[in-house]
Amino acid sequence: MAKKEKKKKHNRRHFIDRSLRISIGLGLAGLGSFLIKKSISKEYVWQLDPEKCIQCGRCATSCVLTPSAVKCFHVYDMCGYCDLCGGYFRPETKKLTTAAENQLCPTSAIVRKFVEEPFFEYDIVEELCNGCGKCVKGCGAFGNGSLQLQVNHRLCVNCNECAIARDCPADAYQRVPMDDPYTFSGYRNKENKS
């Protein structure tokens, strides 16, 4: 009887010990496979195609973030560094100064810097940009289209269903691989791809 009990006790301990080892083994295997799968599978993020974008203004208003995660990006390679910049100045501006009455951007998010006659550089202040796309429209209409709207992935929370994509009248939003999250049109895009 005593022998039997002893055997029983030994078996139970053995069973628990083995169960623990198996559980830990399975857990480690699962974690390993999860990490491997994560490292080899592609993740996707939302991005807007500047060639489809019609600058309707909804990027500024539909995003779950305030201000929007969509910002204006300057593709400097395409920029003509114009004195009369269609993205910076309101149409029919008489004097090319930085006065408020001349600026197109409602939040004054574009900084105009003199380079050399007759060139000026335009930088976007990300914190001030609300993604309204007015400058993009102006630049596209009168310039080379170097100002482009893009989802800034340092800010975007990558919602499953992007609120802007849902409202976008041009169907410009798409999922792109996380390792290549920007879809600039023009030179910068070509350089990125080459």
Place this chain on the structure above:
Amino acid sequence: MNNNKQIFKVNIQLWKGIAIVAAAFSFIICFLIIANYLQINRLDPVNTEIINTLVERLSQNPNDEALKEEIRELDLLARKAYFTNQWQIRTGGYLLLIGVIIFLIAIQLINSAKKISPEVGEKDDNNLFLQKTARKWVSFGGIGLIIIALFFAFLTHNRLGETFTEAAFAENALNKEATSDETGSIQTPVETSVNETGQTDIEESTEQTTKTIKSSIADYPTAEMKENFPSFRGPGGNGIAYQKNIPVNWDGATRENILWKATVPLHGYNSPVIWGNKLFLSGANGSQRQVYCYDRNTGKLLWTANADNITGSPANAPKVTNDTGHSAPTVTTDGKKVFAIFSTGDVIAFDMNGKRVWAKNLGVPQNHYGYSSSLYVFKDKLIIQYDHRTESKVMALSVESGDIVWSTNRNGKISWASPVIVKTFDRVEILLLTDPFLASYDANTGEELWKIDCLYGEIGPSVAYADGIVYVTNEYASLVAIKIGDNPEKLWETYDYLSDVPSPVATDKYLFLATSYGVVVCHDAKTGDVLWEKEFNNGFYSSPILVEGKIYLLDKQGIMHIFKADKEYISLGEPKLGEKAVSTPAFANGRVYIRADKNLYCIGK
């Protein structure tokens, strides 16, 4: 031991002080956040319409230095307000959270430091009591935090989002000329009259309309409207037609009294409307939206107009259910133009020859079945009930340009009902039903005249009105008679037979109600007593129309049940169309027009 007690006493006092300061701090921050939110709404800092106007003025007079200064100051103020408000709300949220956490910690410490006398033999009970209390407070605390978070999330993000949307729409509309050049389709540029505060120009329209209010009261629906059938459920949408010599027998199988039959290109659950010799309806699918005009005498399709290339229209139509579709709202006409709206929020106006006059997108309605409220014209305004998930409003657009004449926000839920416009004792009112209320709006100004909580659920049927009483109903809720006026009151309420789709129709004495499960009931209009009820084999989606003292009610199988509008059920005919139908018929003298599943029928002798 004594020293420990001393320390505890000091701590309690200190934490009590901290709790009071934290509570007061949280309250002040909460108050400031609300004040900030109200300020954002009032100032609408992102909308720079006023600056644009000043800049336009400056371009005419470029040397006006005072004007330049004014623009610069306003611009600075607007930008300051925009960014400061954002910063304040964000920082305020964090501060509030910190304040609440400190308050809770202080309360917890005060409670835990309270002297608890040992009670021999009741230890277990005390433990149970403490556990219960702790559970209760954890639950209350959690619920409280969630409510606070939801409240502030709603206040800050959603309302701010709406404000931005309105600003973007205004901007979009202003720039429409350029866009329409690109699309090459919109012939008249559309401008909204949203002002710099994001609210619509009610005052201006009030001034204009009050001059003509007397004449509008005297003749609504107008004699012209009564001669025709200009909208869903007749003039004003009250379920009454004013035509004569309406046939009571026909047969689709033998074509007896079927004058013509025409196939409608695109499907739609909307109903036909008539003006003169023209009949209009619309059809749509996920990719196409069209308005059709037929010669109502011959059935010839006179024109088809596409509702496409509309600025702001979504690239993909929203998801809708099959029993609602993309063109559930019925079109309307004022005899000069015909107006249509679709599931995408696209509203469009054509002249009587199918030429586009204006078009605009109102924003995609967030509606899980699909947008279905029909359009109406009141004088020079197109009335739109736009109750969807993210916003609820009623608006009037100029029939000439599509500009917003007035727009009134409503705090209701999604509604699938349509407006009913009636002349009451001394004014013309728009009656709108949604969960949970019936509200009346001045048709001239959009001002809310009165409101009463009366229903709940997903509201499908529109109201019926007669002799100062409005009748409202919805499935799983009730049928309520409401005496209208500045202080509306419920006259009676019943729960026996309720409708989820067809709208009721009323006379001074009786109320007729059809249900989707096939029962038709006649109530005494003043008391609510059931005078008769009759069960038919098929259910009803089509709404009953009162014409020449008879009720015309079309069932889902296309059988028209014609009976006297009286306290007894007296059948006058049950002609069969031979095709399923859910739309509501339209009437012209001696004619009935029915849109069935695939075909449009003209019935007459």
